[in-house]
Amino acid sequence: MKSIFFPLNPYRELPDDFEERYESVYVTPPNDELCDPERAAQFYNWTLDEYEAASRLGFDGLGINEHHQNAYGYFNSPNLFAAALARRTEETAIVLLGNTLALYDPALRVAEDLAVLDTISGGRIVAGMPVGTPMDTAFVYGVTPTKVRPRFHEARDMIVQAWTRPGPFAYNGRFMKLRYVNPWPKPLQKPHPPIWLAGGASLETFELAAENDYAYNFLNFNGYQFAKDTMKLFWDTVADRGKDDNPYRAGFFQQIVVADTDAEAERLYLEHVQYFYRKCMHIPPYMVAPPGYISKRSADFQMRRSAAAQTVREAVVEGKWSNYVDNGIVIAGSPETVADQLIEGIKDLRIGHLMASLQIGSMSHELTLRNLTLFAEKVMPKLRGIWGDDWEDHWWPSGAGVPEQATAGIGA
Amino acid sequence: MKIEEQTMAIDGTPFTARVAIAGGGAPLIYLHGPTGHAWTPLHERLAERFTVHAPLHPGWESLDDLDHLDSVADLVLYYVDILDRYGIERASLVGHSVGGMVAAEIAAARPDRVERLALVAPWGLWRDDEPTADFWGQPPERLATALWSDPSGEAALANAPVREPEAMLSAYLANSAAAHFTWPIPDNNLRRRLHRVVAPTLLVWGQDDGIVPLSYADDFVELLPDASSIVLEGGAHNVHLERADVVADAILDHLASAAVGA
Numbered sequence: 001m002k003s004i005f006f007p008l009n010p011y012r013e014l015p016d017d018f019e020e021r022y023e024s025v026y027v028t029p030p031n032d033e034l035c036d037p038e039r040a041a042q043f044y045n046w047t048l049d050e051y052e053a054a055s056r057l058g059f060d061g062l063g064i065n066e067h068h069q070n071a072y073g074y075f076n077s078p079n080l081f082a083a084a085l086a087r088r089t090e091e092t093a094i095v096l097l098g099n100t101l102a103l104y105d106p107a108l109r110v111a112e113d114l115a116v117l118d119t120i121s122g123g124r125i126v127a128g129m130p131v132g133t134p135m136d137t138a139f140v141y142g143v144t145p146t147k148v149r150p151r152f153h154e155a156r157d158m159i160v161q162a163w164t165r166p167g168p169f170a171y172n173g174r175f176m177k178l179r180y181v182n183p184w185p186k187p188l189q190k191p192h193p194p195i196w197l198a199g200g201a202s203l204e205t206f207e208l209a210a211e212n213d214y215a216y217n218f219l220n221f222n223g224y225q226f227a228k229d230t231m232k233l234f235w236d237t238v239a240d241r242g243k244d245d246n247p248y249r250a251g252f253f254q255q256i257v258v259a260d261t262d263a264e265a266e267r268l269y270l271e272h273v274q275y276f277y278r279k280c281m282h283i284p285p286y287m288v289a290p291p292g293y294i295s296k297r298s299a300d301f302q303m304r305r306s307a308a309a310q311t312v313r314e315a316v317v318e319g320k321w322s323n324y325v326d327n328g329i330v331i332a333g334s335p336e337t338v339a340d341q342l343i344e345g346i347k348d349l350r351i352g353h354l355m356a357s358l359q360i361g362s363m364s365h366e367l368t369l370r371n372l373t374l375f376a377e378k379v380m381p382k383l384r385g386i387w388g389d390d391w392e393d394h395w396w397p398s399g400a401g402v403p404e405q406a407t408a409g410i411g412a
Numbered sequence: 413m414k415i416e417e418q419t420m421a422i423d424g425t426p427f428t429a430r431v432a433i434a435g436g437g438a439p440l441i442y443l444h445g446p447t448g449h450a451w452t453p454l455h456e457r458l459a460e461r462f463t464v465h466a467p468l469h470p471g472w473e474s475l476d477d478l479d480h481l482d483s484v485a486d487l488v489l490y491y492v493d494i495l496d497r498y499g500i501e502r503a504s505l506v507g508h509s510v511g512g513m514v515a516a517e518i519a520a521a522r523p524d525r526v527e528r529l530a531l532v533a534p535w536g537l538w539r540d541d542e543p544t545a546d547f548w549g550q551p552p553e554r555l556a557t558a559l560w561s562d563p564s565g566e567a568a569l570a571n572a573p574v575r576e577p578e579a580m581l582s583a584y585l586a587n588s589a590a591a592h593f594t595w596p597i598p599d600n601n602l603r604r605r606l607h608r609v610v611a612p613t614l615l616v617w618g619q620d621d622g623i624v625p626l627s628y629a630d631d632f633v634e635l636l637p638d639a640s641s642i643v644l645e646g647g648a649h650n651v652h653l654e655r656a657d658v659v660a661d662a663i664l665d666h667l668a669s670a671a672v673g674a
Contacts (some may be wrong), residue, residue, distance in 0.1 A: 144596075146471075147592075205492075284551060290548055290587030290591065291591045292592055292595075295476075300581060
């Protein structure tokens with residue numbers, strides 16, 4: 001079982017009345033009013049320090065995602081942060097979940113950037129390939145919704161060819177017309193860095209992962225209890241394609257806050273959890289569903305499953321600690337409480353990669369370091385042995401080392 | 413009035429066209445707006461004098477069809493193929509909103525196939541000083557005031573979105589097709605091609621249009637060789653529904669010379 005520190009890099013000081021005054025946390029929050037470059041720089045550097053702390057504390061991986069014009073996560077280009085971390089860490093895997101392929105035409109730049117990162121990191125790169133949110137793709141980058149997936153597929157195809165075929169060769173795609181594909185260098189890992197997909201549960205993404213043996217990561221903010229149906233559908237799809245149920249095929253994002261006691265967790269973290277769900281999830285419905293972004297089949301499917309979203313909305317309105325914790329939206333409490341729930345969730349969802357979200361909303365640097373440390377020292381060791389020696393992680397970068405604490409795992 | 417719903421494969425393409433047909437007389441092609449196809453009172457009035465063909469924009473069956481239509485030029489050929497399939501040499505075109513943009517594109521690409529043209533609040537132009545509204549980027553209540561002069565009036569209520577899965581899915585597909593050709597800015601350089609239109613053209617605008625500003629009517633009139641415009645009170649972007657009878661009168665007047673020749 002691998003634990004990946006996965007912060008979102010939010011703007012940590014949005015105004016108290018943000019969600020009343022502004023339309024959205026994403027796409028349109030006016031930069032001059034809300035984003036002070038000096039504060040933004042402080043938050044970036046705190047996040048980078050938190051990554052480095054996580055590496056020292058023995059996390060298996062550091063996860064970096066990609067969002068645009070987004071106050072809950074403004075990494076923009078994950079490759080910039082991966083480059084910094086490649087130089088400042090030595091053993092830890094660098095899990096990129098960008099790049100959002102449909103945004104880059106030609107996507108040759110993505111093939112190049114990841115190859116460069118793979119070489120200078122010594123083969124520690126995971127090549128995440130998310131389809132991307134509608135906000136990032138359709139609204140910010142102006143990609144026609146019906147062309148997001150076709151562009152994604154074409155870019156993925158071209159990048160894999162660029163990494164595996166001898167160059168130069170010609171690539172004649174629907175969108176990309178490249179006479180000479182010949183990136184210098186190719187990645188260090190052979191045949192190429194592991195490819196992880198990431199998504200919010202589209203049927204097509206499950207099928208793509210199963211058919212190509214890509215790892216799949218279910219990234220949403222509703223917590224493990226609401227993810228059970230979705231992950232069951234993923235595993236059914238894997239079984240349908242005649243593939244084994246190696247848990248390392250799957251990953252999941254979970255908000256986690258640890259304190260000395262359950263009561264202290266509420267006292268320390270409630271305001272930050274509220275900040276996240278009230279302000280950072282303040283996205284109008286029309287931005288989430290531009291026409292043509294999902295297929296007819298997935299549209300039909302999604303129109304029938306909105307129960308989880310409803311419960312989360314109610315939790316946000318009420319905003320009580322129990323709303324978040326009882327529904328597993330946030331796993332919170334003493335190390336024992338957190339470990340028990342995480343073990344249950346990991347087994348239920350059958351995941352080998354935990355995207356541990358340990359910096360939530362407005363959490364300060366100091367509080368984040370405390371959360372990281374408690375998790376790494378008192379929770380992570382209990383997770384490591386969950387899958388025993390039964391399964392090999394074929395989706396882990398070959399150049400990543402084994403963290404020092406790995407042997408301390410006591411199983412579950 | 414009897415409306416016949418036809419589907420037909422278009423030879424040599426992956427597409428199946430779906431067309432509603434009613435009325436009698438010279439052919440008239442009606443091209444619908446972004447929210448989809450409905451047989452409206454305007455269709456009814458037009459069908460009293462013309463044989464109205466109302467095709468759905470492609471993608472109505474599966475969004476995969478849109479993968480074969482990369483540009484507006486491809487879309488124009490899709491409709492020219494439909495004209496050919498019906499053996500229609502020349503037709504008058506009426507289009508609303510994104511359908512108005514498509515009608516103008518067809519008339520510019522194939523002026524020989526278009527008798528007369530009526531465009532109701534057409535998309536297709538862009539002005540930096542007065543941008544069109546983002547049709548898919550605003551809350552339902554703001555969209556309602558862009559579409560209707562009276563958002564709680566009879567026409568608005570009669571055309572309110574239906575919360576029924578099949579209708580929702582069909583509206584989703586129609587919106588997707590419209591967005592396919594116009595996202596994120598409905599400007600495919602139509603401005604450069606309007607000079608090619610030969611058909612006399614009527615522009616119809618609702619005074620309260622919150623999607624395409626009134627000034628765009630003047631731009632169309634200026635760019636088209638033979639065009640005039642009318643602006644109607646008590647109508648917004650959906651003026652063809654809110655002022656259906658007045659819009660029908662104006663369009664029928666404009667098309668009259670073509671009807672006589674039929």
